[in-house]
Amino acid sequence: MVAGIASKSPVIRRLWPTDQDQISNHFSRLNEQVRRLRFGGAVSDEFVEQYAGRLIELGSLLYGAFPDGELRALGELRGLLDDWPVTAEAAFSVQEPWQDQGLGAALMDRVVAAAQNRGVKSLHMICLRENEKMRHLALKHDAILHFNRYEVDAELERPWPTPFSLAEEIAGDAKGFVQAILRWPGASAQGA
Numbered sequence: 001m002v003a004g005i006a007s008k009s010p011v012i013r014r015l016w017p018t019d020q021d022q023i024s025n026h027f028s029r030l031n032e033q034v035r036r037l038r039f040g041g042a043v044s045d046e047f048v049e050q051y052a053g054r055l056i057e058l059g060s061l062l063y064g065a066f067p068d069g070e071l072r073a074l075g076e077l078r079g080l081l082d083d084w085p086v087t088a089e090a091a092f093s094v095q096e097p098w099q100d101q102g103l104g105a106a107l108m109d110r111v112v113a114a115a116q117n118r119g120v121k122s123l124h125m126i127c128l129r130e131n132e133k134m135r136h137l138a139l140k141h142d143a144i145l146h147f148n149r150y151e152v153d154a155e156l157e158r159p160w161p162t163p164f165s166l167a168e169e170i171a172g173d174a175k176g177f178v179q180a181i182l183r184w185p186g187a188s189a190q191g192a
């Protein structure tokens, strides 16, 4: 099923503690199959609820896509906010009706750039072997795929940050902020 009202230029922005309700709602909307692919196996509602509640507290850097004003896709970069390691892990989840519309790829671009800008040299994205779509997206970023029995570890080597990569992140954050303000309920009426 494909959601019918996806915006051609969805708001994509950093997520903050004030977005906690959206984050929890996003994870609760993931169906069984998406959860299995995201977490590498079947997980209970309680597990997903607790995971969503602790993401920000655990120091993950999060980006979200809002194609219809609601958080429909989320990219996670796991590490310590104050002290990024040279190795980090990224993960992605797109609600099933919103898949195959470019949201996952757009979030991956943002998360990979954010990792580079924090000095992460080796970024890992772990998925089930059957996850052809995720493998395809990782390969588009020139990842090296390491296979084990059940999983694939897609490893991306990142160069050191450059003025261009830093400027790109700042511009992306600013654009997301402006888009979010412009699409705030009542913003167009106030601006008219």
Ligand SMILES: CC(C)(COP(=O)(O)OP(=O)(O)OC[C@H]1O[C@@H](n2cnc3c(N)ncnc32)[C@H](O)[C@@H]1OP(=O)(O)O)[C@@H](O)C(=O)NCCC(=O)NCCS
Binding pocket: 033, 034, 035, 037, 038, 090, 091, 092, 093, 094, 095, 098, 099, 100, 101, 102, 103, 104, 105, 106, 126, 127, 128, 131, 132, 133, 134, 136, 137
């Ligand atoms: C994997 C996931 C994040 C991708 O997000 P998405 O928004 O659906 O993906 P996009 O629309 O941005 O891109 C899909 C790409 O995969 C390709 N694709 C689609 N189905 C495919 C398949 N079966 N095999 C290979 N490639 C496939 C598309 O053609 C597109 O590539 P292109 O841009 O080069 O044409 C999303 O589907 C998801 O949340 N899946 C469940 C959770 C998960 O697997 N998370 C990853 C593990 S952490």
